[in-house]
Amino acid sequence: MARAVIEIHSLTKVYSMGEVEVRALAGVDLLVEEGDFVAIMGPSGSGKSTLMNIVGCLDRPTSGTYLLDGIDVSTLNRDQRAVIRNAKIGFVFQSFNLLARTSALENVELPMLYGELGLTRGQRRQAALDSLHRVGLAGRENNQPSQLSGGQQQRVAIARALVTNPAILLADEPTGNLDSRTSEEIMGIFQQLNDDGKTVVLITHEPDIAQHARRIVHVRDGLIQSDQRIEQVRVAGKGIAPPVAATAATRVSP
Amino acid sequence: MKNAVTRLGNITIVGLKAIFRNKLRSFLTMLGIVIGVGCVIVVVAIGNGATQSIQETINSLGSNFIMIFPGAATQSGARIFTGQSTMTVEDADAIKAECPSVAYVSVIMRTAGQAVAGELNWGTSVMGVGVDWPFIRAWNLSDGQFFTDADVRSAAKVCVIGQTVADNLFPQGAAVGQIVRIKNVPFKVVGVLEKKGGNTMGQDQDDQIVAPYTTVMKRLMGQTKVNMIQAAARNATGVQQAMTEIEGLLRQRHRIPPGGDSDFMMRSQEEIAQANEQQMKILRTLLLSIAAISLVIGGIGIMNIMLVSVTERTREIGIRMAIGAKGRHVLLQFLFEAITLSIVGGLIGVLAGIGVSALAAKLSGWPIVVSPMSIAISFGVAGAVGIAFGFFPALKASHLDPIDALRYE
Numbered sequence: 208m209a210r211a212v213i214e215i216h217s218l219t220k221v222y223s224m225g226e227v228e229v230r231a232l233a234g235v236d237l238l239v240e241e242g243d244f245v246a247i248m249g250p251s252g253s254g255k256s257t258l259m260n261i262v263g264c265l266d267r268p269t270s271g272t273y274l275l276d277g278i279d280v281s282t283l284n285r286d287q288r289a290v291i292r293n294a295k296i297g298f299v300f301q302s303f304n305l306l307a308r309t310s311a312l313e314n315v316e317l318p319m320l321y322g323e324l325g326l327t328r329g330q331r332r333q334a335a336l337d338s339l340h341r342v343g344l345a346g347r348e349n350n351q352p353s354q355l356s357g358g359q360q361q362r363v364a365i366a367r368a369l370v371t372n373p374a375i376l377l378a379d380e381p382t383g384n385l386d387s388r389t390s391e392e393i394m395g396i397f398q399q400l401n402d403d404g405k406t407v408v409l410i411t412h413e414p415d416i417a418q419h420a421r422r423i424v425h426v427r428d429g430l431i432q433s434d435q436r437i438e439q440v441r442v443a444g445k446g447i448a449p450p451v452a453a454t455a456a457t458r459v460s461p
Numbered sequence: 462m463k464n465a466v467t468r469l470g471n472i473t474i475v476g477l478k479a480i481f482r483n484k485l486r487s488f489l490t491m492l493g494i495v496i497g498v499g500c501v502i503v504v505v506a507i508g509n510g511a512t513q514s515i516q517e518t519i520n521s522l523g524s525n526f527i528m529i530f531p532g533a534a535t536q537s538g539a540r541i542f543t544g545q546s547t548m549t550v551e552d553a554d555a556i557k558a559e560c561p562s563v564a565y566v567s568v569i570m571r572t573a574g575q576a577v578a579g580e581l582n583w584g585t586s587v588m589g590v591g592v593d594w595p596f597i598r599a600w601n602l603s604d605g606q607f608f609t610d611a612d613v614r615s616a617a618k619v620c621v622i623g624q625t626v627a628d629n630l631f632p633q634g635a636a637v638g639q640i641v642r643i644k645n646v647p648f649k650v651v652g653v654l655e656k657k658g659g660n661t662m663g664q665d666q667d668d669q670i671v672a673p674y675t676t677v678m679k680r681l682m683g684q685t686k687v688n689m690i691q692a693a694a695r696n697a698t699g700v701q702q703a704m705t706e707i708e709g710l711l712r713q714r715h716r717i718p719p720g721g722d723s724d725f726m727m728r729s730q731e732e733i734a735q736a737n738e739q740q741m742k743i744l745r746t747l748l749l750s751i752a753a754i755s756l757v758i759g760g761i762g763i764m765n766i767m768l769v770s771v772t773e774r775t776r777e778i779g780i781r782m783a784i785g786a787k788g789r790h791v792l793l794q795f796l797f798e799a800i801t802l803s804i805v806g807g808l809i810g811v812l813a814g815i816g817v818s819a820l821a822a823k824l825s826g827w828p829i830v831v832s833p834m835s836i837a838i839s840f841g842v843a844g845a846v847g848i849a850f851g852f853f854p855a856l857k858a859s860h861l862d863p864i865d866a867l868r869y870e
Binding site: 260263265266285286289290292293294298300304305306307308309313317318320321322367371 | 474475478482776777779780781782783784785786787788789790863864867
């Protein structure tokens, strides 16, 4: 059995809004092994986002433990969590969240600027180029987000998430702003990365998208309602080599 | 340690990129600092120049120079001139004869007129003086000779001209021996004064014609009352003594009872210089306070823009935090942006200040001295303003919650 990357025990999160206390998470247990592809589903208000914030080390649980890649991160302070986010987690967001007026290459280099590795300029550049290549965006490194399509922007975001070689990729509705064809392409990239051994945690409310994962976890009222393996994983498009990469390449070299 | 340096370098890159992404805004933000620093440099340069020229004037006049004006000086220092001068040529002679501390005395008559030589003419001031005058002013001739006591006594139609007058009336040189007509009176040029340049007030001291006071009184002005008497003490330490002697003598000659106001007023060169210095000081303080206010306003401008920038870039801050920026990183980035804006603004201000100073020097003809000290200080202040006014917005940015910041629309 593979090593656990995410190990969560009796996790609770309580928000106090004045007099009222809201229990966003009411005791969650979750184990994600290295190399797994988990989709977390649930309607809004289910505690899905709170779980994703805690898994992503953006927030701290009220009680319970959370081991990420063997490290107890449930009691870390702001700065310590920042270091963990930088080293262990690659975020992909619904709205891409790239820096505007900044080239794809510089966007991908960004996490390394905050890293503790002390990479040289050349090393950072090379790592960013490699990462862009992996998501099929070679040749687009000098484009700014406004010059890229939604699918291409999300690829840049994935390249940025990958560049520090994190323990998990944490994707929050990564296809929410994309049409169905582009969504398929993006899910194809996640599947390909997962095939290469990357652990992926996907938060979505679209069953079609969730079907691309190997395992689906349903959250409801702050609790895990169901946790099942998918017998028949839906393979995105042709899987690897997404068609956008081909069009991108032809556009670059007329 | 090497890591820390690399990371600081990374923050610098991040900050610089943010500034270049918003060029126009960055420039407008800097403007307050540019104006403030520029102001400081120009003001200090003008102040220094004025101080230097006052010092030069003192040196050129000699510190034992005394002026005696007709008209009473009241207790408050205000000068009352009733219209008719009560000082006479005889007063000047008496000072020369009876005040042991006084070395030289000259009557001064001032008028102005159009000087004509051949086809050329030049409007200038005409001064009637005695033979002691070149010694009082320590003013040598570059050509010819000063007129003599005999010329003064006989009211001879001779004159000595300043360099500016010589340049304008006799552009081909050789002014000595030529004739200059002033108010239709022909004066023979016997000498040309050495070039002296502008005085404290910026007037060209070389733009004048000097003639025997007797001639000026009779031929040009038609009056015998004296405009001013200039004197020189035997030495710099004797100025006070000389002034006391002159005062006693003139009061006695003018029959002023003890306790009554004198009908004349005396100023030593040092007092005049001090008065000028005082005026310059007030002016300089005024302008420096304007510059200081401008720097503060510049700082507030920076703070304002940085606050707007923090709000506008909340999302960006959220992204940076999500991918691993610590609060410290964000703080440093924004602080660095603020400091860079103010330092670059300061740099532009220094250049603009030097430029304006040079222009002012050219236009006014004043000596203007840009002081390296003022550059260093204003530059330092600009940096300090950046830190002081950039810190709060940067702190605000660093305290943002990454979750809220990411959701910010």
